[in-house]
Amino acid sequence: MAQQEDVFKKLVAHCKEYGFVFPSSEIYDGLGAVYDYGQNGVELKNNIKRYWWDSMVLLHENVVGIDAAIFMHPTTWKASGHVDAFNDPLIDNKDSKKRYRADVLIEDLLAKYDDKIEKEVEKAAKRFGESFDAALYRQTNPRVQEHQAKRDEIHARFVKALNDSDLAELKQIIVDYEVVCPISGTKNWTDVRQFNLMFSTEMGSTADGAMKIYLRPETAQGIFVNYLNVQKTGRMKIPFGIAQIGKAFRNEIVARQFIFRMREFEQMEMQFFVRPGTEMEWFKKWKETRLKWHKALGLGDHKYRFHDHDKLAHYANAATDIEFEMPFGFKEVEGIHSRTDFDLSSHEKYSGKSIKYFDPELNESYTPYVIETSIGVDRTFLSIMAASYTEEQLENGESRVVLKLPAVLAPIKLAVMPLVKKDGLPEKAREIMNSLKFDFKCQYDEKDSIGKRYRRQDAIGTPFCVTVDHDSLTDNTVTIRYRDTMQQERVPVEKLHEIIGQKVSMKELFKKIVE
Numbered sequence: 001m002a003q004q005e006d007v008f009k010k011l012v013a014h015c016k017e018y019g020f021v022f023p024s025s026e027i028y029d030g031l032g033a034v035y036d037y038g039q040n041g042v043e044l045k046n047n048i049k050r051y052w053w054d055s056m057v058l059l060h061e062n063v064v065g066i067d068a069a070i071f072m073h074p075t076t077w078k079a080s081g082h083v084d085a086f087n088d089p090l091i092d093n094k095d096s097k098k099r100y101r102a103d104v105l106i107e108d109l110l111a112k113y114d115d116k117i118e119k120e121v122e123k124a125a126k127r128f129g130e131s132f133d134a135a136l137y138r139q140t141n142p143r144v145q146e147h148q149a150k151r152d153e154i155h156a157r158f159v160k161a162l163n164d165s166d167l168a169e170l171k172q173i174i175v176d177y178e179v180v181c182p183i184s185g186t187k188n189w190t191d192v193r194q195f196n197l198m199f200s201t202e203m204g205s206t207a208d209g210a211m212k213i214y215l216r217p218e219t220a221q222g223i224f225v226n227y228l229n230v231q232k233t234g235r236m237k238i239p240f241g242i243a244q245i246g247k248a249f250r251n252e253i254v255a256r257q258f259i260f261r262m263r264e265f266e267q268m269e270m271q272f273f274v275r276p277g278t279e280m281e282w283f284k285k286w287k288e289t290r291l292k293w294h295k296a297l298g299l300g301d302h303k304y305r306f307h308d309h310d311k312l313a314h315y316a317n318a319a320t321d322i323e324f325e326m327p328f329g330f331k332e333v334e335g336i337h338s339r340t341d342f343d344l345s346s347h348e349k350y351s352g353k354s355i356k357y358f359d360p361e362l363n364e365s366y367t368p369y370v371i372e373t374s375i376g377v378d379r380t381f382l383s384i385m386a387a388s389y390t391e392e393q394l395e396n397g398e399s400r401v402v403l404k405l406p407a408v409l410a411p412i413k414l415a416v417m418p419l420v421k422k423d424g425l426p427e428k429a430r431e432i433m434n435s436l437k438f439d440f441k442c443q444y445d446e447k448d449s450i451g452k453r454y455r456r457q458d459a460i461g462t463p464f465c466v467t468v469d470h471d472s473l474t475d476n477t478v479t480i481r482y483r484d485t486m487q488q489e490r491v492p493v494e495k496l497h498e499i500i501g502q503k504v505s506m507k508e509l510f511k512k513i514v515e
Contacts, residue, residue, distance in 0.1 A: 008327035011389050012258050014401065018460050020044065020385070021259060033252060033263045040460050041381070043411030043441060045266075048380055049245050051409065051506055052268045055293055056243040059514055063241035063270060064234055068222025070247060074213050077198065079350035080221050080343060081315065082214075087194035089170055090253055093181035094188040099253050102170045102192045105179050106158050111329065113151035120144050159310045167192040197250045215249035220372060222246070223271045224343045227368075228355045231273075238357060238368055239282065241272040245377070257328055259378045266377035273368040275359070276341065282371045283318050283338045289513065290336060290373050291322060296512040297406045299387035305330060315342035324383040333383050334375035341367040384409065388461060403461030404484055407503045412462045413440040414500055417453055419469040421446050429468040432478065432493055440500055458483060464500055 015021040019038035023030035037045055056063045077083050089102040120143055125132045138144055154177060161169035171192045173179075180187055198217050204210035216222070223242045230242055245268045252263055259265075274282045287306065295301050307330070309319040318338040323330040344367045348355050356365040388405045407413070416433040418425035426446060433442050443462070445453050450467060457465050465481040472478050472493075480499065481488045491499065 005327065007389070008258075008386075010391075011327065011386060014389060014403075014459070015041070015258075015385065033261065035259050035262060035378075040411040044384070044405070044409055044461075045377060045381055047409040047411070048377060048384070049266075049268065051509065052293075052375065053243065053245065054506060055510060055513055056241070056270055059510055060241065062236065062239060063243055063272075064230060064236070065243040065245075066223065066226055066230060067246065068219070068226060068244060070216050070249075071203070071213055072216060072221060072225070074211065075350050076221050076225060076347070077214050077217075079346040080224075081346070082198060082217055083196075086197050086217060088197060088253065089167055089192045090195045091171065091174065091192045092190040093184055093186065094190060095186045096181050096184035098181060098183050100181075101253070102167075102174065103158075103162065106154070106170065106173055109173075109177055109179055110151060110155060110158070113147050113154070116147045117144055117151075120147070155310075162310060167194070195253060197252065199249050199251050217250050218248050218374075219244050219246045219267045219269050220271060220374070221343070223269065224370075225347060227271070227273060227344070228357070231357065238359060239272060239274045239278070241270050243268075243270040245269075257326075259382050260326070260328075260331065262378060267374060268377055269372065269374045271339075272371040272373070273357070274371060276366060276369045279338045279340070279369040279371060280318065283336065286371050286373055287320060287336050290334060290375075292513045292515075294322060294324070294334070296509040297384065297409070299384065299406070303383075303387060307332070313337070315339045324379075324387075326383060327386055331379070333379045334373065337372045337374070339370040339372050341369050343370065344368065400455055400458055402458040402483060405461035405463075407463040408506055408509060410461045410463050410504070411441065412443045412457070412460060413464065413504050414496075415443045415445050415453070415457045415462050415465045417445050417450065417465060417467050419450060419467055423470060424473060425468050425470070428472055429466075432466065432468065432496070436496060436500070439497065440504065454481065454486075463503060466496065 012021075016023075018040060020041035022036045022038050024034040024036050025031050053065065057065055090099055091102045091105070092099050117138070120141065121134055121137060124137050124141070125134065138148070154173065157169065157173055160166070161173065168191070171189065174189060175187070178187055181189075199215040200212055201215065202210035203213045223244055227242060230236065231240070245266065247264060248267050249264050252261055272282060272286065291304060291306070294304055303325040305323050307321045307323045309316075309321070312319055316337045317340050320336050321332040322334040322336070324333045344355055348367065355367075357368050358365045384405065385403070388403045390402050390404050391399060392402060393399050405411075414436060416429045416436075418429040429444065429446075433444055436442055443457075445456070447453070448456075454465055461483070463483045465483075467479040467481065469479065476493050477490050478493055478496070479488050480491050480496070
């Protein structure tokens with residue numbers, strides 16, 4: 001685990017050093033859990049958003065997009081349940097004066113038991129070699145069973161406390177299992193209390209005439225209040241979906257793990273409207289489709305898993321997360337939820353306006369049910385960076401840091417380099433770059449030795465480097481170097497577009513999703 005934390009620290013430093021992510025307002029010592037994307041980060045982020053958006057609106061003729069405002073009428077958040085129910089259970093340690101989420105402390109406790117079990121299984125696997133039956137060992141080994149029984153006992157109490165919103169019981173679990181503050185090492189805890197996560201501000205010109213409004217804590221409600229506008233103006237027939245990418249804001253008390261949990265973040269959400277009674281079939285279908293989207297990136301199928309929710313949100317009748325193996329364990333990057341008709345019925349009630357859908361096939365009006373797919377742009381960015389960050393020892397004794405980003409998402413697709421800064425090579429390199437820059441994000445680089453330039457491009461994840469030398473002037477060929485293998489080949493200039501185009505086209509990814 002310590003080694004993984006070490007890698008994570010290196011990744012955070014790498015993001016800063018190579019223009020991916022900067023702490024916000026750093027010259028003023030930053031702002032907690034708020035980050036800015038640098039020149040390479042914004043390109044990667046935009047490519048992730050493009051991949052998601054096109055996978056929704058190009059591959060599904062019944063999915064369209066909108067862009068709703070961040071400010072919404074305050075009653076929206078009353079209707080959605082956020083004013084009353086958008087809370088985190090918080091607990092303070094009296095000695096360190098640090099504040100924690102009680103549920104996260106208990107989840108960390110459960111993870112410790114999982115680790116203990118895994119360590120026992122790993123030790124036994126080494127001892128018994130190939131004949132080892134892990135499943136049988138888990139069922140029969142007394143120590144593993146003891147850990148498992150303890151974990152199950154904590155888990156059962158935890159789930160019940162969450163579902164009952166029993167704050168006293170959450171504290172009791174922390175006390176009973178002697179959870180200590182990571183900073184002070186003591187068990188001197190306050191009671192658990194609820195804290196609402198919405199940021200509020202005022203709209204209006206006078207103090208007494210101002211209206212309290214909220215920065216949206218999610219993008220979904222903008223879709224719900226507009227679903228009928230979209231349906232009517234787009235002549236959409238159920239089932240249909242509405243996609244949106246946008247900023248959301250949560251006053252996270254325990255914001256941590258770099259860009260994993262931020263106070264200002266970006267979501268990619270699609271709400272899919274279906275006939276009541278068909279929602280579980282669509283829930284299953286979207287779970288499969290969304291997992292394919294992630295796996296198509298080629299970061300490793302074993303790094304993903306589904307995790308069903310212990311506690312369903314007030315609006316859901318089914319919910320699962322797609323978790324990715326981050327350097328700090330498996331964590332949620334996307335949620336797929338069956339939201340029933342909770343949101344639409346609630347908005348109908350609070351607004352007093354009918355927003356029912358008229359189904360011409362059934363010749364009746366009803367409130368549609370909704371399947372939601374909700375994915376964090378920043379968390380996806382982090383998962384891709386974490387999976388791509390690689391430190392390699394080379395045969396010649398040197399080492400290199402390379403970002404093995406999926407070529408289709410890489411910020412810079414191609415670096416063009418003249419071997420030397422004379423003899424007409426820079427002009428030839430510029431000519432090649434000018435012919436390719438309409439289709440691919442290119443970078444021109446003539447400073448330092450060619451080896452240093454390759455390292456620099458490896459560090460930002462550029463999949464192709466093209467070197468122009470003296471032979472290029474006579475035979476119109478260049479050396480193309482491939483990032484992951486470091487292999488080089490001589491190719492005609494006119495072949496470059498085809499070679500690069502094939503590797504960076506999203507079309508190949510889309511084919512994997514619709515298989």
